Amino acid sequence: AIQLTQSPSSLSASVGDRVTITCRSSQGISNTLAWYQQKPGKAPNLLIYSASVLQSDVPSRFSGSGSGTYFTLTISGLQPEDFATYCCQQYNSSPHTFGQGTTLEIK
Amino acid sequence: QVQLVQSGAEVKKPGASVRVSCKASGYTFTGYCIHWVRQAPGQGLEWIGWISPDSGGIDFAQKFQGRVTMTRDTSITTFYLDLSRLKHDDTAVYFCARGIWGGAYDAYDAWGQGTMVTVSS
Numbered sequence: 001a002i003q004l005t006q007s008p009s010s011l012s013a014s015v016g017d018r019v020t021i022t023c024r025s026s027q028g029i030s031n032t033l034a035w036y037q038q039k040p041g042k043a044p045n046l047l048i049y050s051a052s053v054l055q056s057d058v059p060s061r062f063s064g065s066g067s068g069t070y071f072t073l074t075i076s077g078l079q080p081e082d083f084a085t086y087c088c089q090q091y092n093s094s095p096h097t098f099g100q101g102t103t104l105e106i107k
Numbered sequence: 108q109v110q111l112v113q114s115g116a117e118v119k120k121p122g123a124s125v126r127v128s129c130k131a132s133g134y135t136f137t138g139y140c141i142h143w144v145r146q147a148p149g150q151g152l153e154w155i156g157w158i159s160p161d162s163g164g165i166d167f168a169q170k171f172q173g174r175v176t177m178t179r180d181t182s183i184t185t186f187y188l189d190l191s192r193l194k195h196d197d198t199a200v201y202f203c204a205r206g207i208w209g210g211a212y213d214a215y216d217a218w219g220q221g222t223m224v225t226v227s228s
Contacts, residue, residue: 034214034215036215043204043218043219044152044202044218045218046207046215049207049214049216050214055216087152089214091212091213091214092212095169096142096212097154098152101152
């Protein structure tokens, strides 16, 4: 199975900051990568698919990039509602694996 | 709007079976594969498998071999996940989710609210 490794596992930042989360794949997956945001007690919410395509209704401060084995999620200008857990997912092949998650906390 | 509404929480004993349902509405039922994902308390997301709504074809993670069944009832636009021979570490929130373009190899653009399954003796 393809393994996804996210870093960092947790991150402290302030409102207005720019943060970047990385996701590395154990095998090349082209651009078949998604990013989700999850808040406590809620289902994940799709932010980015095809590595860089912003899902509809997701604010433009979220952006994704990468291809192959290295991917990033960047949030430019953190808002209070952005403090949550973020995870990557590959859907290139079965099983559709997820990264272990990055918790973004308020500094 | 697209909605996936799941059944309520379950408490089961080890060795028992559980069925989680996921009722779909707001879109063409037969056009989109449904995936099942679970999340143990305080842990990350784990993919279980997917089902095609028209053919009923499935694929699932090898670790669930022999214990998982995924079905659908097109007459009531509902998907089902059955997990048997439950173990304590099956305790998790189980989610259904829809593939964004309908296929089996998609990101998931709509999710159910989650069903807590607790396995406890």
